[in-house]
Amino acid sequence: MSPEPESPTPTPTPTPSSGPDGRSEGLADRVRDRALSVAGVVDLAAGLAGEIATYLPGRQVPGVRLHPDRAEVHVVVDTSTPLPVVAAELMRVVRELGFDRVDVHIDDLREIAVGTPGAMEEEA
Numbered sequence: 001m002s003p004e005p006e007s008p009t010p011t012p013t014p015t016p017s018s019g020p021d022g023r024s025e026g027l028a029d030r031v032r033d034r035a036l037s038v039a040g041v042v043d044l045a046a047g048l049a050g051e052i053a054t055y056l057p058g059r060q061v062p063g064v065r066l067h068p069d070r071a072e073v074h075v076v077v078d079t080s081t082p083l084p085v086v087a088a089e090l091m092r093v094v095r096e097l098g099f100d101r102v103d104v105h106i107d108d109l110r111e112i113a114v115g116t117p118g119a120m121e122e123e124a
Helices: 025-037 083-095
Strands: 041-044 053-056 059-062 064-066 071-078 102-110
Touching (some): 053 064
């Protein structure tokens, strides 16, 4: 019997914390920044034990989980903001980073008093 030929070295697949192009470090931060820029988003939600995050060397980005095929964003939303509007805007701004699919999770609601940091401007 002849020895079996060596199989080629498999191409590494992106880790669960990688983005569409395999780069997670800056991408997770950009997803976080875009999510926090959406009107009505008060904060990101990391889960009860802080398990919802992108884990990077020496740090993590809470509330953002990057997968090879999608981004997952967990947020806390102001109670005065229509939830479908917030979700649609979150999907739009995160898709601009190159994701085909964005999973938005509204994990909590928080009432924000007008004039406090994170509060939306009152309409005239």
